[in-house]
Amino acid sequence: MPESHAPITASELTAARAKYAHERERRVRPDGLGQYRRLASDPAAAPHDPFTERVDRPPLTDHVDALVIGAGLGGLQTAIRLRQAGLERIRLIDDGGDVGGTWYWNRYPGVRCDIESYLYMPMLEEVGYVPRWRYAPGEEIRRHMVALAERFDLYRDAAFHTSATELRWDEDGARWHVGTDRDDAFTATYVVVSSGSLSLAKLPGIEGIESFRGRAFHTSRWDYGYTGGDASGGLVGLADKRVAVVGTGATGIQVMPMVAEHAARTYVFQRTPATVDVRDNRPTDPEWAVSLTPGWQQRRMDNFLAIMAGDPVAEDVVQDSWTANAGLQRKMITGRIDRSVDPAERELAEELLDLATMNRLRDRVAATVRDPETAEALKPYYRYQCKRPGFSDDYLEAFNRPEVTLVDTADTHGITRMTETGIVVGDQEYEVDCVIFATGFETGISGLLSGSLMVHGRGGTSYFESLMSGFRTLHGFYSHGFPNLFQLSLFQNANSVNYSHILSEQARHIGLVVSAARSRGAAYVEPSHDATEAWAQVIEESANDNLDFLRTCTPGYYNSEGQPAEMKISYGPGPVAFHRLLEEWRRTSIDEVLVDQPLRRMS
Template sequence: MGTAPDTRTAIEADAAELDIQGLRARYAKERDRRVRPDGASQYRSASGEFGYYAKDPYTPRTEREPLTDAVEVLVVGGGFGGLVAGARLRQAGVESIRMMDEAGDFGGTWYWNRYPGIHCDIESYSYMPLLEEVGHVPRWRYAPGEEIRQHAVAIAETFALYRDAVFQTRVTGLTWDDQADEWVVETDRGDMMRARFVITSSGTLTQPKLPGIPGVESFRGHTFHTSRWDYGYTGGDQSGGLTGLADKRVAVVGTGATGVQVIPHVGRDAEHLYVFQRTPSSVDVRDNRPTAPEWAASLEPGWQRERMENFLALVSGEPVETDLTRDGWTSTARLQRKLTTGALDTSVSPEERERVDELADARKMNQIRARVDEVVDDPDTAELLKPWYRYMCKRPCFSDHYLQTFNRPNVTLVDTADHGGITRMTEDAIVVGDVEYPVDCVVFATGFDVGVSGVVSGTLPVRGRGGRELLHSWSRGPRTLHGFYSDGFPNLFHLGPLQNATSVNFTHILLEQAEHIAAVIAEGRRTGARVIEPASDAVDEWARTIGENVLDTVDFQRECTPGYYNREGAGHAGGQSYGPGPVAFHRLLEDWRRDRIHEVMVQDHATTDER
């Protein structure tokens, strides 16, 4: 297996023109400028003395009496994962469903994040699930946050998920009752309810993360995290108009996906904006536009499923005749294989494939850096805004307004790379090195504790058969079948990216997972199974399958600039995904439901080891 001599010659010529060796050296240099010895511990969670950063500013807390009742299914999490699970269960005939969330309403990350400029970065026709079921066509190609939040509410209303919903409530413990074959559920409201089945979809983009800046507690100005935006202070709404900042010197800390959306609005309305950047994002063209009414009217039944599957196939490297989306994601599908699972081009050797991929990566990143020069007037500022790393080292961003903001005279970019970030804060200023920047308000656009659910972190303790702790069972690594359930923990299902396959359109992944879990529960109800639980040997077999097929990104992430993808430069962030990708994984699930679903149906009191 290999390439023809003339093709190899063309590749080498391309490499020389792009100066691959020079790019590698520059990428390494820029990475080293930003690596900190404290790695991920440079951040602190919004808890303890900083817990006020995570408080709900949108819904007043309502007191209630503790619940001691029982439901058939408890769904932990009111974001899109929980919503689609509840919807599919309702369609499967389950009437007793309780939705539970720490927020004051449905929406998940779209409940919490209401900052100015917020939009989805995946095309809304594919991103917003159950559009046809709800009867809605998004008004914009990339929908604003409030439209997405309202769609979450519409899903809940359409499928009667408000009926037994419990909000402003956090699950603090799940304990399996071996005698009653059900889960005992404890919460921070003193509840002691029971559920036959529990589905956890507690989200990975809801818990704000704060930088551990020395002296932050001494700052006397105003501060908040973007996921708890304070419109009482700034004025305006998600579309902008932040009139309260007209006489304020504002600092925005962070230039990732959130900062890229927030900064244009703050820059337009503040007296002065200081943008504190450790690492610039790659910012490509967004090209957002209203949905054409004639296009919406032409849609036929099944249009969304077709569009979602077409997008997923494209970004997963599957053969597709037509690109229905044609945007920045589908045009860079090959580059995304450095981080996400999917089909590989096996017509060439791994070495040749890597070589071609690196050249394509270099061409794309050169285009993105050239766009900075085209848009930003000041050469020094433009140089600081150029991303010097490979395409999937950080989540790509898209905006038609972000780079232009740095042409405003009232906007100052402060690069913190050579100082390991912000040095400290005083009562009225942010300090980088020896330079003080007096500010009235600090907005932390510093993201979330990504990929850390309560089950995985241990903040939601789970005790299964005989009181065994789930995290103890997983002490040598996760033990699941298909990522959804574990031996020794009957009737407990997990939605999320663990030991299955993921993609940039995560709502599609959650929809497929929810449909699978609903089908399994429906089959258990149909057959009268006492519990649903995989056998130990099936779990072991799946762990081997994951290990044999996992996408190896260790070398790639080791060379990346620090970020949450690589644990802030510490190395590989840990991969537990099915290497062939989500399309292949969904086929596998479909085959399993047809041929092997009976294997998890337990009819008697035999334990999984006895099976």
């Protein structure tokens, strides 16, 4: 939590700026995002799904009321809202073997949510559940999602280990023809795409990665057959192993202490150190749980969302490291900005607060890690919101173990190469038996946006090709020329650190729009060309321009590995204002997207 420090002098600020720029230059690579490759296409990748066996089935050729692509937090909540809107046949499809999305794939030791579980786990009151921990382990979250799917009868028409490959609009039938990688050829009245937040695992494109003869796997394909144990620990299979953990982001912070506890030797390969603030996890107080009154979760979620967005609240209900540093989040998370203050003066005040916070986090490293050289390498030198903040009460402490070695790769711009027996950084080889890639996911890129899901709307228009002339939606949900097609994403929508809340509001909105379409007998849902153009202009005029800030940041996924794009994404006034805007639009203007006749909106 924030502490009081002596005022920062002008010389200290100048020195910090120079240090940050130097540390950035040590890490910037000319290949940007090209330094990674997708796990699915990599020869060193683990089996497609180590958790659930793929079962052969005949192709599906039926009709469903709605197809929801992606069974993670967004898709699952949307399917539930569509069920509540009265749809009978809802088909969830997912590349994984069950519901859960990122929580299906990520079952590595130590996995937990970094947002308070009472805010993050959706629809707790609907199933009468209070999480066991303040920050829930992944398995508790996954099981909760399974319980939701069971509660709302979503397994009946689901198809797992299935990827949608094509959507084609049938104008006469006012429905979508769906193709998949399982040779399915069914139809759906409505289609929702919710498969892009953290769905495509990535590996670093290291020279020689395929030549390594030891065991290697991505954290999202954890091999418990090799390590032993489960997500709670007990990795007895590593007792005689030399293990490399590659990556020190949110995943690396969680998994490394669990590996270090059991492995004979642990090497941590770091390009950029994370900020590591206090996590303060604890079991849920039973007395608090029984004291909760109806509506408690929504109130808590709304309070957290408002604090992070800068909206006034009477009290901070959550009181964690997120809310304590809420004022530093606005570079990346949209929200209220005090326009009465001169912009240069406001920027300076934010930078001074930022530096004080980063000094505190660097002091925490120095006070925790006993070896001065290791401690110095673990200190993060960049602005607080250049990367998603990390939280842990045992990550820094793990470096005090004599069998744990930090390998800093900043000066070599990452790992140099891999051999049959180990990892090379510069001229030094580290021989290891196992390599664990904690290298994360592509963010925010669904098949709809990448073109891997081919979508042909009215007149055969390609959705992917339409993006070449600019991203055009109404409120981020639907586009002209693509009837009854919805997407969940942060593009032209709202954003916040608790993205589960954002998804819950998106799911609710889609459910209410579909309910209105059904009750009024609309043939389909589609915004006009003028409406999408007008909304694009709203985003352009309101979105925070953080390009200059991102250019100063050390490389990471926030700034496309040091090559930020000139693209304004989210609604600038923030999520609270955006949700109010949607509520007002549903009350006054929803008829604008409800179309009675299939040919009415050809213009």
